[in-house]
Amino acid sequence: xxxxxxxxxxxxxxxxxxxxxxxxxxxxxxxxxxxxxxxxxxxxxxxxxxxxxxxxxxxxxxxxxxxxxxxxxxxxxxxxxxxxxxxxxxxxxxxxxxxxxxxxxxxxxxxxxxxxxxxxxxxxxxxxxxxxxxxxxxxxxxxxxxxxxxxxxxxxxxxxxxxxxxxxxxxxxxxxxxxxxxxxxxxxxxxxxxxxxxx
Numbered sequence: 793x794x795x796x797x798x799x800x801x802x803x804x805x806x807x808x809x810x811x812x813x814x815x816x817x818x819x820x821x822x823x824x825x826x827x828x829x830x831x832x833x834x835x836x837x838x839x840x841x842x843x844x845x846x847x848x849x850x851x852x853x854x855x856x857x858x859x860x861x862x863x864x865x866x867x868x869x870x871x872x873x874x875x876x877x878x879x880x881x882x883x884x885x886x887x888x889x890x891x892x893x894x895x896x897x898x899x900x901x902x903x904x905x906x907x908x909x910x911x912x913x914x915x916x917x918x919x920x921x922x923x924x925x926x927x928x929x930x931x932x933x934x935x936x937x938x939x940x941x942x943x944x945x946x947x948x949x950x951x952x953x954x955x956x957x958x959x960x961x962x963x964x965x966x967x968x969x970x971x972x973x974x975x976x977x978x979x980x981x982x983x984x985x986x987x988x989x990x991x
Contacts, residue, residue: 834960834978835924840864843905844873848896852877857884857892861922864906871910873900876917884916923984929958932986937965939984941976951976952987 841862957964
C-alpha cells in the first residue's frame with residue numbers, strides 16, 4: 793500500500809503495486825474458497841471483480857459489513873479496482889470505510905488476485921446503489937430501478953421502472969420508457985441500479 797486519500801463523501805483511493813505479502817491477515821485462501829457458495833451474484837461481473845468478491849466477501853461480512861459489488865477496469869498503465877461496501881442496514885460512515893480500506897488492502901496483498909499495478913477505490917454504494925446479487929433485487933421489489941442490457945431490445949438498451957417480480961432466473965419490470973411490462977433473464981443484464989426518485 794502506498795497511500796490513502798479521502799475523496800468527496802465516503803470515497804477512498806489506495807494505490808497498490810501488487811504482490812506485496814503481509815502476514816497476519818487472519819484467513820487462508822482455503823477458508824475464503826469455502827465461502828464462495830454463499831455468494832449469489834446474478835449479474836455477470838468482470839472475472840477479476842468476481843474473484844475479488846469471492847475472496848473478500850467472507851472477511852468483510854465477519855467485520856459486520858457487506859461487499860455490495862466490485863468493478864475492475866483495465867488501463868494502459870494502471871488498472872482500477874472499485875469496491876462498494878455498506879452496512880447491512882445501510883448508512884456506512886467514513887471511519888468504517890477507512891477500516892474496510894485498510895483490511896482489504898492487506899487481503900489483496902496476500903491473495904494478489906489482480907495482475908500488475910492498479911488503484912483501489914473503496915466507497916459507499918451511494919443512493920443509486922448497484923444491484924448484482926439476488927437478495928439485492930429481492931430487497932428492491934416494488935421500487936424503481938434502472939437497468940442496461942447487453943443487447944438492444946427493439947432498439948432499446950436502457951429500461952427504467954418498478955421492479956415487479958424477482959425469481960432465481962430473472963426479473964420483470966414495468967418499463968416507463970416503452971410503457972410495457974418487460975421480462976429479463978439475469979444473463980441479459982449488463983448492469984442494474986436502484987433509481988432514487990428525488991422529490
